[in-house]
Amino acid sequence: MTEQYHTLISADDLATLVTNNAPLRIFDCRAQLGNPQRGAELFAIGHIAGALHADLDRHLSAPPGDRGRHPLPHKEAWLAQVQQWGLQPEEQVVVYDDVGGQMAARAWWMFRWLGHQAVAVLDGGMQHWSMPLESGSEAKTQPSHFSATSGLTRLWQATQVMENLQTQEHALLDARSAARFRGVEAPIDPVAGHVPTAVCLPSADNLTEAGLFKSPAALRQRFAHLQADKTVCYCGSGVTATHNVLAMKIAGLAEPALYADSWSGWITDSTRPIAR
Numbered sequence: 001m002t003e004q005y006h007t008l009i010s011a012d013d014l015a016t017l018v019t020n021n022a023p024l025r026i027f028d029c030r031a032q033l034g035n036p037q038r039g040a041e042l043f044a045i046g047h048i049a050g051a052l053h054a055d056l057d058r059h060l061s062a063p064p065g066d067r068g069r070h071p072l073p074h075k076e077a078w079l080a081q082v083q084q085w086g087l088q089p090e091e092q093v094v095v096y097d098d099v100g101g102q103m104a105a106r107a108w109w110m111f112r113w114l115g116h117q118a119v120a121v122l123d124g125g126m127q128h129w130s131m132p133l134e135s136g137s138e139a140k141t142q143p144s145h146f147s148a149t150s151g152l153t154r155l156w157q158a159t160q161v162m163e164n165l166q167t168q169e170h171a172l173l174d175a176r177s178a179a180r181f182r183g184v185e186a187p188i189d190p191v192a193g194h195v196p197t198a199v200c201l202p203s204a205d206n207l208t209e210a211g212l213f214k215s216p217a218a219l220r221q222r223f224a225h226l227q228a229d230k231t232v233c234y235c236g237s238g239v240t241a242t243h244n245v246l247a248m249k250i251a252g253l254a255e256p257a258l259y260a261d262s263w264s265g266w267i268t269d270s271t272r273p274i275a276r
Contacts (some may be wrong), residue, residue, distance in 0.1 A: 002092065005120035007019050007250045008059075008213060009094055011128040018049070018131070020251065023091040029104040030097045030126070031056035041192060042098075046133035048126075052085055053138050056239070067239035068265030069188070072110070072155075078116060079148050086141035087115070096122035096129075100207045105242040109258065113148030123210045134175035154257035156232050157264065158266060161259055164232070164272070165196055171226050172198035173256070175235035175244045176263070183276035188236055191267040193274040195234065202236070203243035228253035234262040 001225070002022045009123045022100050028051045032147035043053045054060060059081055061070040063139035072078075080150050087093070095104040101121040111119040122129070164170050174194050179185045181200035194200070200220065208214055214222070223231075223267035228248050238260035248256055266272055 001165070004092060004115055004118040005094070007120055007246060008123045009120040011130065014094055014122060014129075015131055016108065017092065023088065024050075025085070025091045025093050026051040027054040027093065027104075027107055028052070028097075029054045029056070029060070029095050029107050030099075031103045034251050036067060039167075042209060043138070047138075048096065048129060049134045050134065050136050050139065051096075051134075052141065056103060058104070060106050060110060062137055062266075066234070066265065068261045070106075070239055070267070071265065072113075072238065072260045075113065075148070079146070081113060082111070083146050084141070084143050087116070088144055089145045089146060091117040094122055095119065096125050098126045100125060100204070100243075101202060101246065102212045102240050102243050104266075106239045107242045107247045108246060109153060109242040112152040113155070114146075115151055116236045117152060124210065154255060156257045156259045158245055158259075158269070158272070161195060161232065161234075161266070162272065168197055169230065170257070171231045172259075173226065173231050173233045173241075173244060174198045174200045174263075175233060175240045176200070177204070177205040179201050180236070185221070189264050189267060191274065193276040194263065195266055196273050196275040198234075198275075202245065203240040203247070206243060206247040213250055216251050219247050220226055220253065223248055223251060223253060225258075228256050230254035232259050233257070234259040235267075236262055237264045238262045245257045 003132040028047045030042045095107040096105040103120045183192035233241040233244045
């Protein structure tokens with residue numbers, strides 16, 4: 001039986017799966033915030049052979065609104081998209097990008113949201129892939145009857161975050177840069193600051209200088225002051241927060257919850273408190 005990968009997969013291991021024609025579904029998740037067309041452009045220029053394009057704005061998010069810049073789509077809509085891609089339950093899913101998994105982690109989380117456990121982020125992304133690339137549009141797929149099972153994730157809503165401001169039973173973990181957290185700069189959202197009581201652990205610091213995830217031991221040390229099952233991750237719009245979720249899983253910790261609306265959703269209601 002082919003080994004399953006649940007968090008990360010190395011470029012060498014993915015190459016072995018490709019060479020052995022293992023049951024596999026690869027998704028290119030490259031994207032650029034503020035430039036919704038960039039992911040499709042990069043995919044057309046060159047992508048891992050056989051990959052499909054999982055677009056941040058069209059596939060991995062619903063339209064912007066009161067739940068933020070990249071709200072999760074309705075679960076039924078996401079399931080329909082996965083079926084359209086033809087995913088089979090026995091297939092290993094591999095997701096990748098070119099920013100150390102910062103975008104691909106969103107897709108990783110969303111496949112787990114449907115209960116699909118065999119999903120992994122390509123460690124190091126495109127920069128560590130050495131096999132020939134394909135260019136042009138993605139291959140046509142035959143729709144499947146993939147069924148969602150019990151989700152492997154934990155999702156919080158704004159009401160729960162508000163309640164937690166009183167109880168503080170859960171730690172809020174902000175994945176944005178320290179400057180955005182402190183409100184020193186707000187390059188994307190119209191309001192600067194962070195959710196009160198939150199602490200900042202930028203997702204970029206989950207990676208080594210080579211763009212690979214740090215070792216499980218190093219990541220355990222990074223999150224040692226948190227009780228993972230009592231932690232809720234957020235960021236600007238629910239994308240890089242999933243990188244911290246993934247990092248905790250790599251560390252062997254319990255899976256934290258995700259507040260997917262994140263800061264861009266939080267600030268759509270002026271009655272919600274902010275801190276700087």
